[in-house]
Amino acid sequence: MVNQKGGVGKTTSTINLAAALAEFGRRVLLVDFDPQGALSAGLGANPHELDLTVYNVLMDRKVDIRDAIQQTGVEGVDLLPANIDLSAAEVQLVNEVAREQVLDRALKSVEDDYDVVLIDCQPSLGLLTVNALTAAHGVIIPLICEFFALRAVALLVETIEKVQDRLNPRLQVDGVLATMYDARTLHSREVISRLVEAFGDKVFETVIKRSIKFADATVAAEPITSYAGNHIGADAYRRLATELISRGGAP
Numbered sequence: 001m002v003n004q005k006g007g008v009g010k011t012t013s014t015i016n017l018a019a020a021l022a023e024f025g026r027r028v029l030l031v032d033f034d035p036q037g038a039l040s041a042g043l044g045a046n047p048h049e050l051d052l053t054v055y056n057v058l059m060d061r062k063v064d065i066r067d068a069i070q071q072t073g074v075e076g077v078d079l080l081p082a083n084i085d086l087s088a089a090e091v092q093l094v095n096e097v098a099r100e101q102v103l104d105r106a107l108k109s110v111e112d113d114y115d116v117v118l119i120d121c122q123p124s125l126g127l128l129t130v131n132a133l134t135a136a137h138g139v140i141i142p143l144i145c146e147f148f149a150l151r152a153v154a155l156l157v158e159t160i161e162k163v164q165d166r167l168n169p170r171l172q173v174d175g176v177l178a179t180m181y182d183a184r185t186l187h188s189r190e191v192i193s194r195l196v197e198a199f200g201d202k203v204f205e206t207v208i209k210r211s212i213k214f215a216d217a218t219v220a221a222e223p224i225t226s227y228a229g230n231h232i233g234a235d236a237y238r239r240l241a242t243e244l245i246s247r248g249g250a251p
Contacts, residue, residue, distance in 0.1 A: 009179035019223035022076030138174035
């Protein structure tokens with residue numbers, strides 16, 4: 001999940017897509033790759049009480065990734081947590097050999113344990129995000145339905161293309177996800193039209209509508225699929241999971 005702009009629904013989408021995929025029988029690993037640790041907190045982990053995080057896995061080869069992975073309250077979903085320690089990795093990785101491939105190397109040892117690994121990236125296009133793109137098969141770009149959000153996407157697409165050329169030729173854009181959509185406004189509808197103009201069939205048919213229920217579920221440290229299983233937001237993420245599976249992004 002990548003977008004260098006914050007507040008577009010990356011973490012919410014990561015948690016809820018994972019829960020929906022788990023409902024369809026997929027074993028999912030979530031990787032919190034944001035020093036703010038919102039994904040970890042959103043699944044009930046206390047960022048200040050973590051002995052081992054993704055930071056230790058990246059920076060210390062003696063740390064086994066399986067020791068850092070935690071079970072979550074969602075059946076079929078595990079978590080590789082993060083906290084503020086991860087912010088130091090960006091600086092420390094600069095001097096590493098093959099610094100863009102550190103996360104890829106770490107995940108190799110557990111990739112057979114899971115059907116899907118979802119990486120929640122920080123809002124930046126720095127070295128951590130490049131590591132995530134180098135490890136990934138596909139990118140989902142969550143995009144808030146506002147015009148100024150569209151302008152930042154060109155830079156993101158350029159970064160993805162550079163990673164494809166230089167580091168990870170298998171990388172592809174799985175889809176663009178419109179979030180915080182308000183069908184009552186012409187503005188939201190126009191943004192969707194622009195998205196389809198720019199990305200064509202890469203735009204997911206599923207649209208995530210704006211709802212306070214997502215915030216309520218976050219406070220409860222639960223995905224919306226369990227917090228309010230019949231809510232339209234829960235149904236939307238189930239449809240997104242179905243689309244992703246049909247596109248080959250979650251085999």
